Amino acid sequence: MVENDDVTIEQTLVLIKPDGLVKSLTGNIIDKLSESELVIVGAKVVSVDRELAETHYRDLKGQKFFDELIEYIMGTYHTKRVLAMVYEGENAIKRVRHITGDTNPESANPTSLRGKYGRITTSGVFENVVHASSCPEDAKREIQLWFKPHELTKVIYDTREEEVTKRETVWK
Ligand code: IDP
Ligand code: MG
Numbered sequence: 001m002v003e004n005d006d007v008t009i010e011q012t013l014v015l016i017k018p019d020g021l022v023k024s025l026t027g028n029i030i031d032k033l034s035e036s037e038l039v040i041v042g043a044k045v046v047s048v049d050r051e052l053a054e055t056h057y058r059d060l061k062g063q064k065f066f067d068e069l070i071e072y073i074m075g076t077y078h079t080k081r082v083l084a085m086v087y088e089g090e091n092a093i094k095r096v097r098h099i100t101g102d103t104n105p106e107s108a109n110p111t112s113l114r115g116k117y118g119r120i121t122t123s124g125v126f127e128n129v130v131h132a133s134s135c136p137e138d139a140k141r142e143i144q145l146w147f148k149p150h151e152l153t154k155v156i157y158d159t160r161e162e163e164v165t166k167r168e169t170v171w172k
Contacts, residue, residue, distance in 0.1 A: 007090050008090065008091055009088065009089065009090060009092075010088070010089070010090075010091060010092040010093050010136060010139065011041070011086055011087065011088045011092060011139055011140075011143055011156050012086070012087050012088075012092045012093045012096050012132060012133040012139045012143075013084065013085075013086060013131070013132070013133045013139060013142040013143050013146060014033065014084075014085045014086070014087055014096060014130060014131065014132050014133075015073075015082050015083065015084050015085075015130065015131035015132075015146075016029055016082065016083040016085075016129065016130055017072070017073060017082060017127075017128070017129055017130060017131060018072070018073070018074075018075040018077070018078035018079050018080070018081060018082060019072075019077070019078050019127045019129050020083075020117065020129035020130060021078070021079055021081050021082070021083060022078040022079045023117065023129070025117055025129060026083060028117075029113055029117075029129065029130060032099055032113055033087065033096065033099055035099060036087065036089070036092070036095040036096055036099060037089065038087040038088060038089035038090075038092050038095060038096070039087065039088050039089055040085055040086065040087055040088075041086050041087070041088045041152050041153045041154055041156070042084075042085065042086035042143075042147050042151055042152040042153065043083065043084065043085045043086075044083075044084055044147075044151065045081050045082070045083055045084075046081070046082050046083075046084050046146070047075070047080045047081060047082075048073055048074045048075065048080070048082050049074070050070065050074065052145070052146075053070045053073045053074050054070060055145055056073070056142065056145060056146075057069055057070065057073070065124060065125060065126075068123060068124075068125045069125065072125050072127065077121075077125075077127075084146045084147070086143055086147060086152060086156075088156070093132075093133055093134070093135065093136065093139055096132045096133075097132050097134060098112075099112060099113060100112060100113050100114055100130050100132045101113055101114035101115045101118075101128075102114060102115075103126060103128065104120070104126055104128075105117075105118025105119055105120060105126060105127070105128045106120060108128070113129060113130050114128040114129060114130065117129045140157060143156070143157075144157065
């Protein structure tokens with residue numbers, strides 16, 4: 001995060017959740033987010049495993065909806081895919097949260113993404129189609145959880161060099 005006199009350049013993590021993907025809302029969501037005039041500096045499709053899901057939502061552990069939330073973000077109810085993106089620009093966190101809308105899709109502004117496309121299931125899960133970081137500390141933690149430095153088009157946090165040797169699958 002870089003601060004000038006009155007401009008704060010921030011980054012924020014946006015996830016199009018499995019319900020957003022299965023409903024083919026990717027285009028609509030990215031189109032609406034372009035109103036923010038922010039720049040995408042990273043994007044990838046991720047199949048979310050339990051460890052990533054539980055780490056991402058670790059602050060909500062203990063909530064009665066936690067187990068279902070983990071199943072939801074892992075794609076058990078829709079598709080095992082999430083589109084993860086990093087947006088950057090002036091007041092990125094607030095701008096994206098404004099477009100995203102309130103957590104509860106029923107009380108979210110009807111023109112916000114969650115107000116437009118979200119729903120509450122009969123078992124009480126808020127299927128609200130998008131995630132957006134809520135403060136700079138969360139944004140940093142979440143971006144570092146979902147992305148490696150080389151997956152972003154620029155260096156936004158401090159990095160270090162490390163010797164890594166591991167087996168990986170390559171094209172035949
Ligand atoms: P946020 O996504 O607006 O930041 P959080 O409180 O961080 O809201 O909750 C994370 C996610 O957990 C929400 O987006 C929603 O999918 C789900 N959630 C939050 N509160 C509730 C609830 O009271 N009932 C069911 N699901 C909830
Ligand atoms: Mg949150």
